[in-house]
């Protein structure tokens with residue numbers, strides 16, 4: 081797979097940051113340690129610093145490696161059919177979820193305008209392409225109507241394939257996500273907040289009065305910790321059992337004759353209401369197409385999925401040569417709502433933000449507002465609806481599948497399976513997180529764990545996910 085538009089670019093937010101050496105001669109002490117400098121982490125850290133807290137940000141990688149930078153860049157509260165799913169928890173919960181989304185979107189618009197990062201206004205569409213999807217789109221429309229949103233039914237939406245209608249929500253937006261994140265990181269640093277890239281948190285120890293973080297570059301002692309790591313590292317109160325890791329593909333292609341696009345297409349962003357998911361928008365003159373998602377580590381043939389996406393794009397849109405293709409992953413919770421708050425009920429020392437279900441740009445900014453408000457003693461009104469333990473776990477077929485993968489892993493572990501790719505180290509195939517058996521992903525050249533989505537390079541080094549170390553050499 082070729083790479084994302086960001087892999088070749090320089091990230092100004094990374095300038096001058098060393099990745100060698102230790103953080104401090106002794107333990108580094110701070111009021112709040114924010115782990116993860118994706119969107120959630122940088123928003124949280126900025127608001128905390130503005131509120132007078134002493135903050136340190138730690139990140140295992142760089143801006144370019146975040147899910148934020150590798151996302152589609154839609155800033156929307158419509159979010160496919162997510163509102164209809166959340167409506168199962170009641171209208172009050174939808175109201176709070178929307179309040180969070182609008183707060184996140186508003187904060188981003190204001191802040192990015194200050195930072196001269198272009199935010200382009202777009203209407204967002206959720207499109208029905210099968211009769212089954214019409215019911216889902218109707219449910220989204222009904223939910224919007226109950227909440228007073230100006231969403232409308234559209235019989236003939238500007239979408240490049242046959243549709244059975246769509247819901248349109250005006251006034252949403254799109255952004256270059258790496259540019260957004262780099263500008264936010266740069267501002268954080270310019271305000272004196274240290275952002276340490278290349279520091280992975282391996283262990284989170286709760287102490288009597290605070291938390292000790294054991295990292296790859298020393299210990300950090302903090303009164304409070306925010307795990308803005310897309311998925312919490314390690315186990316963290318069992319939350320990992322309520323999350324599923326979904327990976328999706330994104331591609332860009334040239335559009336030699338923009339006039340041949342469906343009328344109105346370039347002024348909208350769109351996503352289908354169900355499979356096959358197609359998420360579309362124009363980005364700097366290129367067509368961006370996302371879709372063909374799968375559960376990490378459970379897809380036998382990711383290359384086939386990329387071919388399917390590409391064939392669909394060439395069959396439906398007037399496109400020229402391919403420019404980029406990449407994949408990214410995000411985590412969906414069992415309730416369909418983000419988890420933003422204490423990892424363990426009533427323990428304010430360690431806070432998490434996860435479970436955005438591939439809609440964590442608006443929700444990530446909202447999570448930053450909620451977490452910073454909580455720590456500074458100015459809680460947001462809608463915060464309780466998003467707390468991880470606000471409602472009981474919801475066992476589903478996903479939970480059962482994850483449990484089956486885990487049990488299979490433990491059973492296989494007895495045989496100590498290992499794997500090797502040509503020219504690289506032979507590695508154990510047992511995931512160091514919870515003992516899943518990793519599967520080779522030929523398309524991305526990685527070992528992927530089917531249990532909770534950790535990924536490792538061919539030599540076993542950790543790429544992402546809840547594991548905190550790599551595969552053991554064999």
Ligand SMILES: Cc1cc2nc3c(=O)[nH]c(=O)nc-3n(C[C@H](O)[C@H](O)[C@H](O)COP(=O)(O)OP(=O)(O)OC[C@H]3O[C@@H](n4cnc5c(N)ncnc54)[C@H](O)[C@@H]3O)c2cc1C
Pocket residue numbers: 115116117118119120121138139140141142145146147148149150151152153154155156279280281282308309310313326327328329330370407408409410433436437438439440441442443444545548
């Ligand atoms: C294909 C795809 C398209 C998407 N498109 C959209 C979209 O258009 N609109 C939208 O709203 N959402 C979208 N999303 C979802 C959105 O991108 C994510 O929900 C959001 O970016 C998550 O932000 P984050 O800050 O929580 O995580 P990230 O951006 O992933 O940042 C987490 C950071 O934590 C660091 N980290 C992890 N573990 C550790 C550790 N142990 N120690 C130190 N650091 C650690 C990582 O290095 C990383 O930098 C998409 C997701 C995918 C997969």
Ligand code: FES
Pocket residue numbers: 511512513514515516529530531532533534545546547
């Ligand atoms: S990621 Fe949890 S077992 Fe592998």
